[in-house]
Amino acid sequence: xxxxxxxxxxxxxxxxxxxxxxxxxxxxxxxxxxxxxxxxxxxxxxxxxxxxxxxxxxxxxxxxxxxxxxxxxxxxxxxxxxxxxxxxxxxxxxxxxxxxxxxxxxxxxxxxxxxxxxxxxxxxxxxxxxxxxxxxxxxxxxxxxxxxxxxxxxxxxxxxxxxx
Amino acid sequence: xxxxxxxxxxxxxxxxxxxxxxxxxxxxxxxxxxxxxxxxxxxxxxxxxxxxxxxxxxxxxxxxxxxxxxxxxxxxxxxxxxxxxxxxxxxxxxxxxxxxxxxxxxxxxxxxxxxxxxxxxxxxxxxxxxxxxxxxxxxxxxxxxxxxxxxxxxxxxxxxxxxxxxxx
Numbered sequence: 001x002x003x004x005x006x007x008x009x010x011x012x013x014x015x016x017x018x019x020x021x022x023x024x025x026x027x028x029x030x031x032x033x034x035x036x037x038x039x040x041x042x043x044x045x046x047x048x049x050x051x052x053x054x055x056x057x058x059x060x061x062x063x064x065x066x067x068x069x070x071x072x073x074x075x076x077x078x079x080x081x082x083x084x085x086x087x088x089x090x091x092x093x094x095x096x097x098x099x100x101x102x103x104x105x106x107x108x109x110x111x112x113x114x115x116x117x118x119x120x121x122x123x124x125x126x127x128x129x130x131x132x133x134x135x136x137x138x139x140x141x142x143x144x145x146x147x148x149x150x151x152x153x154x155x156x157x158x159x160x161x162x163x164x
Numbered sequence: 165x166x167x168x169x170x171x172x173x174x175x176x177x178x179x180x181x182x183x184x185x186x187x188x189x190x191x192x193x194x195x196x197x198x199x200x201x202x203x204x205x206x207x208x209x210x211x212x213x214x215x216x217x218x219x220x221x222x223x224x225x226x227x228x229x230x231x232x233x234x235x236x237x238x239x240x241x242x243x244x245x246x247x248x249x250x251x252x253x254x255x256x257x258x259x260x261x262x263x264x265x266x267x268x269x270x271x272x273x274x275x276x277x278x279x280x281x282x283x284x285x286x287x288x289x290x291x292x293x294x295x296x297x298x299x300x301x302x303x304x305x306x307x308x309x310x311x312x313x314x315x316x317x318x319x320x321x322x323x324x325x326x327x328x329x330x331x332x
Contacts, residue, residue, distance in 0.1 A: 028329045032322040035206065039321070043210020046239070057235045060227070068224060154206060155199040162195045
């Protein structure tokens with residue numbers, strides 16, 4: 001037996017997994033909390049990305065828009081990881097062995113790297129968001145990449161249900 | 165809920181339209197439309213909550229309320245239009261079943277309530293906005309509108325998720 005199968009088998013037989021499987025409102029309730037946390041992350045990322053492109057709050061410094069919304073990309077991740085973990089424990093094989101889930105995790109890691117790099121770049125170059133910045137192309141590229149990746153994450157998340 | 169015969173017939177007609185049949189029978193069309201629907205709703209709820217938190221006096225306090233609304237709401241409306249179009253397509257594919265689903269009916273009622281709440285706020289709650297636009301402390305009417313909006317949209321997401329677990 002492959003180790004992932006062993007892990008899924010073990011998880012499925014834990015008391016917690018049995019509880020999640022036997023109470024039928026747990027999964028939709030956890031998924032609701034998961035989606036609500038995603039609304040916070042995705043809208044916050046969108047606000048920063050639109051500001052980076054220059055089509056949102058253009059009169060407000062990028063630094064301020066980032067200070068408002070960057071924490072709301074990072075902190076809800078804890079809620080997403082917790083609720084995501086509960087869903088995995090409830091149905092390990094349906095998630096861990098699912099190509100849509102694996103793609104979602106790869107996209108998530110990528111977007112977090114992109115976000116961290118953006119944060120570093122902004123710290124080094126506070127003028128990044130200004131219309132006169134020589135890095136306008138970079139700013140647009142970061143924003144486009146971020147929006148595509150978050151869209152991919154949400155799509156892949158929905159597709160987990162169709163790949164079992 | 166039971167509907168008048170005319171509405172039942174309309175739901176059956178809708179379900180039999182070529183577009184609805186295509187969505188139901190094509191294996192990947194439904195999940196694709198559903199993915200766009202989820203993305204749109206996520207952005208509607210996420211952006212509205214930015215406004216709600218400002219109305220509650222909790223966040224974005226360095227920005228005038230009307231200014232924040234002018235910045236954010238066009239994106240909210242854009243996402244809402246996409247959510248309505250994709251939602252209608254999903255509905256058409258199984259119209260009678262959705263229409264008789266408790267959580268779908270509840271979601272529509274909650275959406276209508278969110279619309280009424282917004283209309284009341286725009287008609288009455290914003291009348292004296294000049295007095296508190298840049299203030300960190302917002303008046304009770306604004307706080308009430310923000311609270312009601314947050315709760316209704318959270319419920320919309322919950323009811324929407326429950327449709328998928330009860331539509332059988």
